[in-house]
Amino acid sequence: MALWVDKHRPRELLKLDYHKDQAENLKNLCQQGDFPHLMFYGPSGAGKKTRIMCLLRELYGAGVERLRNETMTFTTPSNRKIEIMTVGSNYHLEVNPSDAGIYDRVVVIDLIKQVAQTHQIDPNGQRDFKVIVLSEVDELTKDAQHALRRTMEKYVATCRIILSVNSTSRVIPAIRSRCLGIRVAAPTPNEMISVLQAISKRENISLPLELATRIIDKSERNLRRAILMLEACKVQQYPFTAQQDIVELDWQVFLRETANQILTEQSPAKLEKVRDRLYELLAQGVPPDVIFQGLVKELVKNCDMSIKAKTLEYATLYEHRMQNGAKHIFHLEAFVAQFMNIYKKFIADAMMMDDF
């Protein structure tokens, strides 16, 4: 029994719930017979992968959905073995090279080249090219990205590469220019409501509009999260009430609490406790930029305007340093320390003003 989010995923381009114009375009692209490399970009939970799968199905038919897992082993120049899990059908191969960490370049060079070099054996197939789907390309190191660009050019006759990217800013321009970019924007709240309601209908449950709105609010326009939350709500309490609790994600709660703690006390001891919490968040795999974002959002909420500007300034400064640095905690901590400093000064000044 699959989760709703997987159960009700559209499988054909024409059955997509939103960005229908785009879906139409994609369909036409496929019917043309040939297309350039594609780069789907957009935030998480907007439906990139769904669209890619629909596109593949459009290209090759239902055979694409006969997926299988494969483990591939590579040897790095330093004689280290890396295993990479791939998912593929007879027509395509889906890889996440960033799984290999700093050795992603090896994966790009070895695997992708190898697959791209071989021609399709069966000429009776629908297409004379294969498709390689690379997910999380923006997580690739610069080296790997550079290794990719030549491959993309050279083997365009035998394969198409479809990239799935969250933010194009982290993809080198050379790759960006080699691809046809397809932006998959996050669905609007209205689109999301319609999706949620469609799912409820299929599941034979009734979803109050207010609850749907609240869920969408919480989900930050992440459709996947919204559907997951909806299901969680259903598990927790059904029939729905408009004001029922929405299961929140633990890390979001934790992050919010952390921000609140910073606001309650500004001292080295507190900073140490905050550091522990930040460690915990990092250990849970919450990306540090998300932590920055969450902290700033919470901290700025109840601040004076003068501090808000400064907080944002520091946040950007340290976030930038963090991107260039090695140990995230150093910069997160520095940001928190700076915020504590200015916040405390502000409070002290305010007290002085009050005294007068």
Add this chain to the structure above:
Amino acid sequence: MQPTIASFFQKASSSNGSKPKEAEAKEPKKRKARVISSDEDDEVVPASPHVSKTKHSKKSKTECNGSGTSKTSPTSPKKLKLDKLKSKSPSKNPSTAVKPVDPMSLFGGETKRIEAKKPPKPKDRALQELEDDDIDKSLMEIDLEESVLETTKEKSKNDASERPPKKDKNKEEKHTPDHKKIKEEKRTPTEVKVKEEKTPRSKKHSSAGHDDEKPKSARKSSADLDSSILTDEERHERKRMTAILYQKYKNRSSVINHGCKEVPKGKPNCLAGLTFLVTGVLESLERDEACSIIKEYSGKVMTTVGKRLNYLIAGEDSGPKKLAQADEFNVKIITEDDFLNLIREKSGMKVENGGHEDNEKPTTSPKKKEDVKIKKEKHSTPPEKKHKMEEIEIKKEKLESPPEKKPKKEELNNNKAETKIKKEVQEEKQQIKSVKEEFPRPPPVTEDMMAWVDKYKPTSVKEIIGQQGPASNVAKLTNWLSKWYVNHDGKKKLQKPNPWAKNDDGSFYKAALLSGPPGIGKTTTATLVCKELGFDTVEFNASDTRSKRLLKEEVSELLSNKSLYGYFYGNAQAVTKKHVLIMDEVDGMAGNEDRGGIQELIGLIKESSVPIICMCNDRNHQKMRSLVNYCYDLRFNRPQLKQIKGRILSICAKENIKLDSTKLDEIISATNNDIRQSINHISLLSAGKELNLTSDKKLSKEEDKTAQKDLKMGPWDVVRKVFSADEHKTMSFYDKCDLFFHDYSLAPLFVQQNYLIVSPAGPKSEVISKVANTADSLSLGDLVDKKIRSNSAWALLPTQAIFSSVLPGEYMSGHFTGQINFPGWLGKNSRSTKRSRLAQEIHDHTRVKTSGSRLSIRLDYAPFLLNKIVKPLVDKGQEGVEESLETLKEYHLLREDIESLIELSSWPGKKSPMDAVDGKVKAALTRAYNKEVLAYSYSATAGVKKKRAEASDDLDALGGGMEEGEEGTTNAAVESEDENDDNLENDGLIKAKKKSASSTKASTSKGSAAKKSTTTKPKAAAKSKK
């Protein structure tokens, strides 16, 4: 024996004829001693006459420039003569052979004796033969005159009754000969000398205005000519002489008083540019030793006498040819003593005024004196008859004085009055005296060569610093070792002691592990304890290869050996069975050579029939981990400063060094209470004192400083110093920077971890801004760190030092309010990497079904997925198993993935959802899973991983048995599936799969598995269609 004779003669000569009676009184004693030696020689000579003869003949042939070959039967006459000589007197002479009639008949044994001195001379003579017969003749005449003069002189000096006849004999001999050659050979050594000296003069006679150098060359050429001129008899004679020389060479003693003289410690290179040649047997040094000493001081050792030779170091039995050549080339001939003095002189040391000096005074020059000595020695060695001894003595005495005078005589043109000569001699003597006084002899100390550390090494257990008392390691080790054979005779069954038990005597262990910092006496303790208990030790240290093979073969062999030490040292219990194997520096077992050494050592310990003592510095080292369990743990701690101080003060007293007490304290603490290093430092200081008294204090101060700097601080100390305001007062900027470099990878982490517990000096209100500044600086330091590591820009390290250590230290300068902690980053980082690995696994497994990236799986899916699985179990118990299993199957999850999901969605203070599930339900789920869920391509690897990780979960414990059995079949299935599918799949994939499959212990029958696989395949296909 030799030195005594020498000293006797020296003394006699010192009296220089003024006290002849004294000299005579001493003679008898000497004679006695001589008798013994001659007897010994007597025995030796006949032992191998034939062998030596043949050799001699060869030698003589070569030396005679091939002229000897003309002799048809050179051996037979020799033999006869030798036999004759043997029967008559062991000391035979070539001259006797040459003219057997006149000397023998005329003077009996005396001639023999005279000739005994000669052997070396004839050769010299041969070389110095003059080409011109006329010159020779004139020379002879002069010689004769001189010899007469000399003898008269001698006579006047020595009133011994026996002498006059002897002199006469000599004269007569000289007068009678038919050949000049023979005449010359008959002459006493003194005359030979005279001759040598005179040759230039004689030249002057014949051809005035010759340079000094000309005669030399003339002489050389004469030598060649001479050889051809020689008559058969002469050749014969020469052969005999060389034979005798060779005999002597063969029988010559080794160094008489080895090590009796102190070898001075000269300055390095003090003999630079000088060349030496060692000949004969020196008094206290082996020839090799002498050579090595010369080389040590960068002198050059030559093998032949040449123009470039500066000094010929002549000892007893020195080669006469060499001496002659040395004379020819004006090479200084020196004795061993002179040589040692030379070293002192050259290295600026004072030559000591020893008893030797007196002996040397009378000689005009070292060269002369040496000649005399050599001659004396030559006299002493050949076997002689007792009754002739006396005469020899007298002869020698006579010989001593003449050489001094002769050169003078030359100057004075032969006709000068004796008085004048004497005066001159005396003048020269005084000069020499003054020279001698400048270079006094050093005291005879051989220990000086040893390092103090070895010199003052404890010789008994009681002397070991800081190891007194019943609870000391020495006592423990002694106790353990002494009881070892009782404890390990195979009868007792010993219990492994509780590691926390206090008064463990280690009886369980077959090995002891001594651990502690260097320089505090671990090795000393071990060896001394063994010595004290009478154990024989076999030691292996880091300088030996200690690989598995070596340990296995050689050590175990050694341990089964028996020591013969007792045999040789006459102990009653001839063969001892008590061995100890000492494995020193076991933590040094590393690299390719010692691979597997520790494991083998452990094996050795288990099987050993002898006690083993291991030593290491760091017992907590990774490599030591396994060894520690098999060893009686004895930890050595650094001794107290006072204990070391006491010992060092006593050393200082022995070495006559005055050292400031506080200075000593500084030195000891600077070396971190390392006894060995402290002594080394003191040794160095004392050396400095000898060289330069004034700079002593400065030197020691600097010494301390460098010693202190060399100490490596742990990160805890470093971080304390970084923030401590007190330390900052005395530290320079560079010192602060240096703190960072003690461990530049850990230092920034330590600073970051601990800066928040520092309470900085200054007003409280500013604390938070200081903290903010510090955090900012640390953040910059991290940027630098990244640049360093990613671009290998190590030049930036000092920059990082500023940002990561110096600036935080400046901002937060104060004191610590809490305990310094180990950086949490390392642990936290490894935890986050572990979790991200788990997340990736789940992502991989669920990828077929889900669409999200790894991140979204982790942040969004994980909790909901887990809830979906666990909820039915919590709500419905056993009935919910079916539902949970459905979800697992749907998402292609493994049973283990549930645990991963739990870990991924766990937060501090949040309960694990699985806690609410009954154990039975969990077991049911596992069982159901194993029954129904088919293998995925990754399940094999996952299974292995899990096993390796030793899943501690109770779930696994419950379902463990079933899982094991089931896994085997599934793995086999996977394998066979591979075989069927390999034409469909990629090469890389097959490889990976096979590897994973074969790595598991799939042992169940393949046949059934293969059948199974045919059924599984369609199923899998069907599933993916779904």
